[in-house]
Amino acid sequence: MDLQTSINGIFDNILEREQIFVNKEVLRHSYTPLELPHRKIEIHKLAFILAPALKNETPSNILIYGKSGTGKTIVSKFICKELEKTGKKKKKPIQTIYLNCEITDTKYRVLANLAKHFKKEIPFTGWPTDKVYASFLKAVDNKKRSIVILLDEIDKLVQKDEGDILYNLTRINDDLKKARISIIGISNNLKFTDYLDARVQSSLGGEDIVFSPYNAQQLEDILKQRSEIAFQQGVVGEFVIPLCAALAARDHGDARKALDLLRVSGELAEREGSDKITEEHVRKANDKIESDTVLEASRTLPTQSKLVLYTIICLDERGGRTITTGEVYDTYKKLCKYARIDSLTQRRVSDLILELDMLGILSSKVVSKGRYGRTKEIKLDINQVQTKILLSNALKTRNISNFKLPQRKLH
């Protein structure tokens, strides 16, 4: 009976306890606030460059640089929205398209995705790329209009050697009779133009805008602005926002990180049933975010990468010398044999280690040991105990937790 009554009101109880947040969505990165603090100059510059679109002229292509969490995406999206709005008011058809090149990461997909915005369905794969291009061209050019294409994380395309799509896109106006296309490229990498074709470089980089990282004070302003909408009055402790700002500023002024910190701190406080967010919550949130991202990354790793990571953790536990590629490969091969899984070549494993590095799970550094060759020195950046348990669970059909490291060879 007692149990019944307490369960009956379970959601009421939870809702009653929600004394921290008013609107949590405000703290997510996808949320666009009405005002973007400390980005006035950039907004004006962008607007100035894009304004010709409203006078039936083609705006210059633009390149936007800046590290992650400096507001590049949000500012560009904001401006595009405004541009469309004004275009509608003035009866000038302007369409803006947002594409993230980390997801849409090949020329085929970029073109297919663009074509989709003009009601042209193109299969995931199958067509020759030039056919997709032609089909996109036809769909766009069926009436007079201005189009602004926002290519986020454009450096990913170049990295994957798909940069020639940029050449096509920057020259597309030559093939168009009615429509006009401008491109805004957004890049995290300041030096990515170095890898571009000189012709693309000149036409894409007509205008450059650099977003510098926020400093701690600016981050504080951003957090203050959002926290006023996000939280109940008086729940945010005095030093909470400065601490979030300081922690994020240390991480190259990443506003996303600052917002995450604040949100997770709030969630932790809420879960504890506390009615105030304290600095302690922020510290806990900082740890939680770090371990969550790493664990999540490890969980979604393909089997072979899991095996490689497991090998490295085992070697690291044994301690002693620094870990090198050759050592990892030897042990990995034994582990594979033990688990009855086909092993990959050293070349491939070397790439897998690099991938783990890029995920922030480990850091590897190429060092030369003189007579004893050149190799990568590998250092783990994660909570090994948790990750090891997670990995052996994920691979439990192979029973790898019983795997014993072979005796260390004497050098």
Add this chain to the structure above:
DNA sequence: AATCCACAGGAAGCCCGGGAAC
């Protein structure tokens, strides 16, 4: 100064699954 280790990491090409077109 020459040698040589133990790899790094580029290039090319294979194989496979997914899909379209004929």
Add this chain to the structure above:
DNA sequence: GTTCCCGGGCTTCCTGTGGATT
């Protein structure tokens, strides 16, 4: 069905290299 494309994972083969040792 066959034949064509695309992309991703992988192998094979390869050339390159920093610096301790000879």
